[in-house]
Amino acid sequence: MNGRHNMAIxxxxxxxxxxxxxxxQTVCRPESHIATGLLxxxxxTKVNSHQAADVQFSLGRSLEEAEAPSQAETAYRKAIENDxxxxxxxxxxxxVLCRKGAFEEAKKEFTAALxxxxxxxxxxxxxxxxxxxxxxxxxxxxxxxxxxxIDAGHARSHNNLGLVFARQxxxxxxxxxxxxxxxxxxxxxxxxxxxxAMENHLPEAEKMYAEALAAKPASEPASKGLAALxxxxxxxxxGLAVGTPSRRDDAVSRTSxxxxxxxx
Numbered sequence: 001m002n003g004r005h006n007m008a009i010x011x012x013x014x015x016x017x018x019x020x021x022x023x024x025q026t027v028c029r030p031e032s033h034i035a036t037g038l039l040x041x042x043x044x045t046k047v048n049s050h051q052a053a054d055v056q057f058s059l060g061r062s063l064e065e066a067e068a069p070s071q072a073e074t075a076y077r078k079a080i081e082n083d084x085x086x087x088x089x090x091x092x093x094x095x096v097l098c099r100k101g102a103f104e105e106a107k108k109e110f111t112a113a114l115x116x117x118x119x120x121x122x123x124x125x126x127x128x129x130x131x132x133x134x135x136x137x138x139x140x141x142x143x144x145x146x147x148x149x150i151d152a153g154h155a156r157s158h159n160n161l162g163l164v165f166a167r168q169x170x171x172x173x174x175x176x177x178x179x180x181x182x183x184x185x186x187x188x189x190x191x192x193x194x195x196x197a198m199e200n201h202l203p204e205a206e207k208m209y210a211e212a213l214a215a216k217p218a219s220e221p222a223s224k225g226l227a228a229l230x231x232x233x234x235x236x237x238x239g240l241a242v243g244t245p246s247r248r249d250d251a252v253s254r255t256s257x258x259x260x261x262x263x264x
Contacts, residue, residue, distance in 0.1 A: 024095070024125065024126055049082040049083055052078075052082040053079040053080075053083035053089065054079075056075045056079035056082065056089075057075070057076065057079040057086065057088060057089050057092070059075045060072045060073075060089070061092070064092070064096065069099055069100060072092075072096050073093060073097070076090075077093065080093065086116075087113045087114075087115075087117035087123070088117075090109045090113035091109070091110065091117075091120075091123045091126065093109045094107075094109035094110045094126065094130070095126055097109060098126070098130045098133065103130055103134055107127070107130060110123065110126065110127040114127070120150075121148075121150045121151040121154045121157065122147075124143050124144075124146045124150070125144060125147045125154065125156050125160060128140045128141075128142075128144040128146075128157070128160060129160055131143060132160060135167070140160070140164050141164050144157045144158075144160050144161040145161070148161070155180075155182050156181070158178075159183075161177045162174045162175070162177030162178040162188075162191065162192075163195065166191070166192050166195035166196070167195060167199065169199075171192050171196075171208070174188075174191075174192050175188045175189060178191050178192070184215075184216065185212075185215045185216075186213075186215040186216030186219045186222065187219070187221065189209075189211050189212035189222070190209060190221040190222040193205045193206075193208035193209040193212060193225050194225060202232070202233075205225070205229060206226065209222045209225045209229065210226065212225075213226065
């Protein structure tokens with residue numbers, strides 16, 4: 001945790017932004033999975049290495065959806081063993097490693113993925129989020145900008161770039177990027193309010209939430225954020241739950257810009 005934080009505050013809320021942040025996790029849960037039947041059946045000898053990699057990759061995606069990252073990691077590693085040229089398997093393995101805080105190993109997997117697919121905005125965005133979680137702002141910004149150079153409308157990269165600016169106190173550019181990601185002005189200001197609170201800039205966060213409510217009185221994220229700050233003022237010993245980006249990227253499967261969990 002960041003030692004700068006001298007006021008204990010719990011903000012157990014999510015910002016209902018219009019886009020998602022962090023690493024990509026659009027996963028369709030299949031009704032059934034062929035992996036257990038295909039690779040463990042007598043017909044296994046008919047499955048070539050590329051087909052086996054396909055099965056392991058698909059299994060890994062399903063395991064990610066089922067919140068089983070360790071098993072997903074194993075599946076992706078097996079996919080790479082069967083087909084080392086699979087950029088998607090390297091990329092997803094990197095995301096899983098990033099989520100558990102194995103940042104340097106994740107960086108190697110992102111490098112392997114981008115060596116084979118250098119113009120993939122999704123992978124570049126995920127690599128940027130790996131840097132973001134380490135508070136390596138310059139490298140994160142560079143990676144997000146690389147993604148946007150390939151796909152100028154890549155919403156997640158705009159949103160994550162907004163997070164980088166917000167973390168560094170550049171509210172104007174943060175709001176601009178949130179808007180480019182698809183947020184209206186109120187949601188953009190509520191997003192910024194949350195980051196300001198997480199960085200322990202509480203008066204500025206309160207002001208930003210108030211501005212978000214002025215722009216959209218029915219804003220649930222802004223009203224919840226403001227209520228959380230008010231409660232924290234009344235009970236300053238509630239307990240610290242903010243400060244650094246989360247190593248666990250829970251927010252990516254929901255419509256929120258940050259995970260409410262702390263680093264672990």
